[in-house]
Amino acid sequence: MSRRKPFEPDPVKTGVGRGSDMIKNTRFSLKINFLFAAFLFSFSSFSQEVIDEVTVTADYGKRKESDIPSSIFILDEEMIYKASNQHFEDLIQTIPNINWSGDGNRARYFQIRGVGELEQYEGAPNPSIGFLIDDIDFSGIGSIATLFDIEQIEVLKGAQGSRYGANALGGLIYMKSVEPDADQSARIQLRIGEDDELAAGLAFGGALVNFNNAKYRLSLHHHQSNGFRENISLNRSDTNQRKETTIRFKANWETINNWIFNLSNMLVNVNDGYDAFSIDNSFKMLSDNPGKDSQKSIGSSFKATYTKNQYYDLEMITSVANSDMVFSYDADWGNESSWLPYTYDYFSKSKRNRRTVSQDIRYISSNTMSLTNSPEWVIGVYFIKLDDEVKTESTGEYNDPIYVYSDSLNSNFNSQYESLNASLYGNLNLDIAENSLLSVGLRAENRGVDYSDSNNLSMSPDETMFGGEISLSRWFERNINGYLSLSQSFKAGGFNLGVTPEGKRAFDKELLWNVEVGLKSLLINERLQLNAAIFYSKRRDQQVRTSSQLIANDPASFVFYTDNAAKGKSVGVESNIKWIHNEHVQMYLNLGILKARFDEYIGQSSLNGRDLAHAPRYSVNGGIDYRHPKGIFALLSISAKDEFYFDVSHNQKSQKFKLVNLRLGYEKNDWSLQLFMNNLLNEKYAVRGFFFGNEPPDFPNKLYTRKGDPRQIGIKYEMRFN
Numbered sequence: 001m002s003r004r005k006p007f008e009p010d011p012v013k014t015g016v017g018r019g020s021d022m023i024k025n026t027r028f029s030l031k032i033n034f035l036f037a038a039f040l041f042s043f044s045s046f047s048q049e050v051i052d053e054v055t056v057t058a059d060y061g062k063r064k065e066s067d068i069p070s071s072i073f074i075l076d077e078e079m080i081y082k083a084s085n086q087h088f089e090d091l092i093q094t095i096p097n098i099n100w101s102g103d104g105n106r107a108r109y110f111q112i113r114g115v116g117e118l119e120q121y122e123g124a125p126n127p128s129i130g131f132l133i134d135d136i137d138f139s140g141i142g143s144i145a146t147l148f149d150i151e152q153i154e155v156l157k158g159a160q161g162s163r164y165g166a167n168a169l170g171g172l173i174y175m176k177s178v179e180p181d182a183d184q185s186a187r188i189q190l191r192i193g194e195d196d197e198l199a200a201g202l203a204f205g206g207a208l209v210n211f212n213n214a215k216y217r218l219s220l221h222h223h224q225s226n227g228f229r230e231n232i233s234l235n236r237s238d239t240n241q242r243k244e245t246t247i248r249f250k251a252n253w254e255t256i257n258n259w260i261f262n263l264s265n266m267l268v269n270v271n272d273g274y275d276a277f278s279i280d281n282s283f284k285m286l287s288d289n290p291g292k293d294s295q296k297s298i299g300s301s302f303k304a305t306y307t308k309n310q311y312y313d314l315e316m317i318t319s320v321a322n323s324d325m326v327f328s329y330d331a332d333w334g335n336e337s338s339w340l341p342y343t344y345d346y347f348s349k350s351k352r353n354r355r356t357v358s359q360d361i362r363y364i365s366s367n368t369m370s371l372t373n374s375p376e377w378v379i380g381v382y383f384i385k386l387d388d389e390v391k392t393e394s395t396g397e398y399n400d401p402i403y404v405y406s407d408s409l410n411s412n413f414n415s416q417y418e419s420l421n422a423s424l425y426g427n428l429n430l431d432i433a434e435n436s437l438l439s440v441g442l443r444a445e446n447r448g449v450d451y452s453d454s455n456n457l458s459m460s461p462d463e464t465m466f467g468g469e470i471s472l473s474r475w476f477e478r479n480i481n482g483y484l485s486l487s488q489s490f491k492a493g494g495f496n497l498g499v500t501p502e503g504k505r506a507f508d509k510e511l512l513w514n515v516e517v518g519l520k521s522l523l524i525n526e527r528l529q530l531n532a533a534i535f536y537s538k539r540r541d542q543q544v545r546t547s548s549q550l551i552a553n554d555p556a557s558f559v560f561y562t563d564n565a566a567k568g569k570s571v572g573v574e575s576n577i578k579w580i581h582n583e584h585v586q587m588y589l590n591l592g593i594l595k596a597r598f599d600e601y602i603g604q605s606s607l608n609g610r611d612l613a614h615a616p617r618y619s620v621n622g623g624i625d626y627r628h629p630k631g632i633f634a635l636l637s638i639s640a641k642d643e644f645y646f647d648v649s650h651n652q653k654s655q656k657f658k659l660v661n662l663r664l665g666y667e668k669n670d671w672s673l674q675l676f677m678n679n680l681l682n683e684k685y686a687v688r689g690f691f692f693g694n695e696p697p698d699f700p701n702k703l704y705t706r707k708g709d710p711r712q713i714g715i716k717y718e719m720r721f722n
Helices: 020-041 077-083 088-092 161-167
Strands: 072-078 097-103 109-112 129-133 150-157 171-177 185-193 198-205 216-225 242-253 259-274 291-306 314-330 341-367 376-398 405-433 438-452 462-476 480-491 510-523 530-548 556-580 585-601 616-625 634-641 656-669 671-678 688-693 699-706 712-721
Touching: 072 077, 077 150, 088 616, 088 634, 097 688, 129 161, 150 161, 150 671, 161 405, 161 438, 161 462, 161 480, 171 712, 185 216, 198 712, 259 314, 530 585
Parallel strands: 129 171
Antiparallel strands: 072 150, 097 109, 150 171, 185 198, 185 712, 198 216, 216 242, 242 259, 259 291, 291 314, 314 341, 341 376, 376 405, 405 438, 438 462, 462 480, 480 510, 510 530, 530 556, 556 585, 585 616, 616 634, 634 656, 656 671, 671 712, 688 699
């Protein structure tokens, strides 16, 4: 839906308890924002440069970001280009209160405000964070988030139950590729860097011959690098390699009888290696059988919009996707000589095929309605069918010649998961007073599941879930909007595989309630953007990956399973400031303060009050962008993140860290050359951590971490043709 602000011309009418730490963090947030704003105001400038308002694609019918009563972070095409990165995981440090789990070569699982998965799922594909690319659902399998020819990335934070249902308990990430244009254009990009990185991309498009008002865009891109690891056992530097190919094709057609058709196709082949953990937590690998982390996804979406009706627009979105994934790893992280005199050699491999078909049909109130103060509304139905097949092979051998003990493993596991989700949803916007808007959204969703596996487990759960939101927005000035919202989202229940404690085979749905108050504004002749939000969330029947020992004094009976084991609470602050000082200098600051914790953890009182995993208490990103009239440009950005717990099953933490990135370049007419320096200070930091025993013969518990990428320097060349 598209709503005019009350101050914009119209053809018809013109016109919660907080701990002391949280209080300190909030004050810290306010101080940083105040000092940064004061610094900005200390400049004097008469530039006519302004900040353009951004349209949010992920919302119903497209609305301006400033009109939506929730915290949204947007990365536009210019920012994505300036960052000069290959994958979405490289941009996560710039977004407040979002993190990712390094449980693979590329980021697959995301955490927003402390909500999200950390590792490979078993049984039900049941993500907490939605992930879409051009209306195609890839929730829980976000490895294919390559960035070439991506126009916009939108991160919707907090409960999204009324908009997106069970897959968006804690938020949604939406990636949109570049739209076709009627004018003929082309783009060529080359990139060379350390780690033997080599990348090349081509995109072009324009009007389709013999079709009036039809246009297309085709993009192709390939990236390869070694993955920043050296395997000294195999004398190779590419066991953690990255080989990523992306092909996108889009076509738009506006017919003479008021139909608009949008077609989007994509093929992304992420064929990466996986050799990321070492015994000494370094970049030196000892594995003799490196793994693989690959995902080949083919997807298509077709959107048809009918705009002729006086009272409503009809919008229909159909999508299909097929993904083949392989995730394998050397489970002992070593080789024959490294474990002498013991024989210790284990390997695991999982093949997964996931297919989805979805249909969204919605009626949206027409902008051509002539009724004064008429409400804006949307009502729709949504269906998604998902098939997920898994085949897992695990092999291993252990021999201790000193204590004369040996063991072996050779297991195979197959599973078949099918689900059908059906939703009915609606949203209503009402002008209730001068410059004030009341918005109400509701969603009812039913999920039916059929599951079977080679262990003779069969499950057919069926459940109905409800979500909604109500918000009040008020425009104090033309470009100053304040809002207050209350929302509830939901996550479907599921079931555990293998041996489980009595009564713990299945677990129930989870609910998240969120209260948020925020401000969105454009100030100083639209050269200063200041957005801020304060939120408070409560999680009921929180789904937690927990553990239990089935038989007293028998460590071998120790099992992991998911249970509704906790109640959770989150409170925090998010803000982003962007300032156009003049036509040469821009500055920005993004800040997140978060305290996400367990209020009550059933059976483990030691976890009561503990922070959630991968939920750092602060995340900060700031930068200065300089452009000289003669074409020289520079971008300096600094990101910092607090320490965070790696998991629920142990209390090991990461270390706080900061990353510095620098871009220097020259652009003239239709070409540019850029020198990029990622992690300039070569900061050592971790993106995932495990605490367990993996060194024979005693196997003492130890923290093993997966390191983030070290410093990388390279150049990028781009040419555009119009």
